[in-house]
Amino acid sequence: MKAELEQLKIEAFQLLNRAQDSSAVDALEIDLLGRRGKLSTLLARIPELPVEERSGIGTLASSIRKELQDAIVAKRGQFSAPTSQSLDFDPTWPGHSPSIGHLHPVTAFLERSADFFASLGYTIADGPEVETATNNFDRLNIPANHPARDLWDTYYLNPARAGLLLRTHTSPVQVRYMDSHKPPVYIISPGRVYRHEATDASHDTNFTQLEGLAIDRDLHLTDLLGTLEAFLKHTFGKVKVQVRPSFFPFVEPGVELHMSCLLCGGKGCSACKQTGWLEMLGAGMVHPTVLKNMHVDPAKFSGFAFGIGVERMTMLLHGIPDVRLLLSGDQRFLEQFHY
Ligand SMILES: [Zn+2]
Incomplete structure (x- = not known):
């Protein structure tokens, strides 16, 4: 099952990279992380595993879920209009130089x-x-x-x-x-x-x-x-x-x-x-x-x-x-x- 999880992660990232708009990202999210999504379907088989393997697979699945969620949020951000909040930090702006005093x-x-x-x-x-x-x-x-x-x-x-x-x-x-x-x-x-x-x-x-x-x-x-x-x-x-x-x-x-x-x-x-x-x-x-x-x-x-x-x-x-x-x-x- 570990190999299947790794494979799912690789495919998921490929699909995500190809998504052209936010509705494609939404559909992908449901397909991967939804209640009947691919990840859930895989995890439903955990009880079939030997007891000693279950916790390792559970940990791996959680970390893959987290990575996919973060990637989906980042991808969705590319398609949404910039908000004032997202403009608060612009790394291309020059820094604030300290103001240095001078003689009266x-x-x-x-x-x-x-x-x-x-x-x-x-x-x-x-x-x-x-x-x-x-x-x-x-x-x-x-x-x-x-x-x-x-x-x-x-x-x-x-x-x-x-x-x-x-x-x-x-x-x-x-x-x-x-x-x-x-x-x-x-x-x-x-x-x-x-x-x-x-x-x-x-x-x-x-x-x-x-x-x-x-x-x-x-x-x-x-x-x-x-x-x-x-x-x-x-x-x-x-x-x-x-x-x-x-x-x-x-x-x-x-x-x-x-x-x-x-x-x-x-x-x-x-x-x-x-x-x-x-x-x-x-x-x-x-x-x-x-x-x-x-x-x-x-x-x-x-x-x-x-x-x-x-x-x-x-x-x-x-x-x-x-x-x-x-x-x-x-x-x-x-x-x-x-x-
Ligand atoms: Zn005068």
Whole structure:
């Protein structure tokens, strides 16, 4: 009987392969597996077998039945219209590649700028975002009663521990650094700073600065301007730059560098407050009082310092119209900046 079962299986598969439509498959199923089908007819003879052979034949018959049932279902599937369920898995589709993150445009800008200044011999200095009023103001020549403090209004922490605040610029890193270093010094200090002010298209309450400090013998304003011009050219290529006199309590003289607004081509827009120019940098020669506060003899050394508004430069570089987009966390915005 074993040979008959094997033969039935071979014939059944041949017939199944030749079936042209689903009704032929249906007929075949009844003929093979139906109550009066070929398999049942064969199995009806099991009681005639010697007892010791019965269970082996029964097992073989069950496995053949299962194979035939599976083959019939698969064959029937070839003739039925594809359903949405059968389309759920299509092995020819490309796989899902994992989404890989990338640097935030501000971080990318900082890294490129740090590379540039490193090529000029600058090293990177770091400092805390929570500062003492002494480091943030007093040692930078902004005493408590000085009106300039109004320009740098910020967030004060726990009034009971007077004097702790969120730093308004990265300049306190300079005085911290000079507590443990002697000139010549060439450092940059990138970092987050805070201001208490209303937000608009070009101002936010927290933003990023890239501060630079150079202290050496015989440094002059021309060294400062040459350094900053090289930096702006490195970043933007050909740009129009204005140098205007300005006031910052920690430098003397102080200057502002303005660049023609690349967003509006100088015609005026909300980002440049309709002036056509954007203030990019505050800079100047380090004030002798500040040098003394940093344990440096102003008779022997001079220095220059500059503060770069990183968001503003990133906006110009990419044509971003509103600074608030940078901290919005909106992935549709951020995903445009793969580097
Ligand atoms: Zn503009």
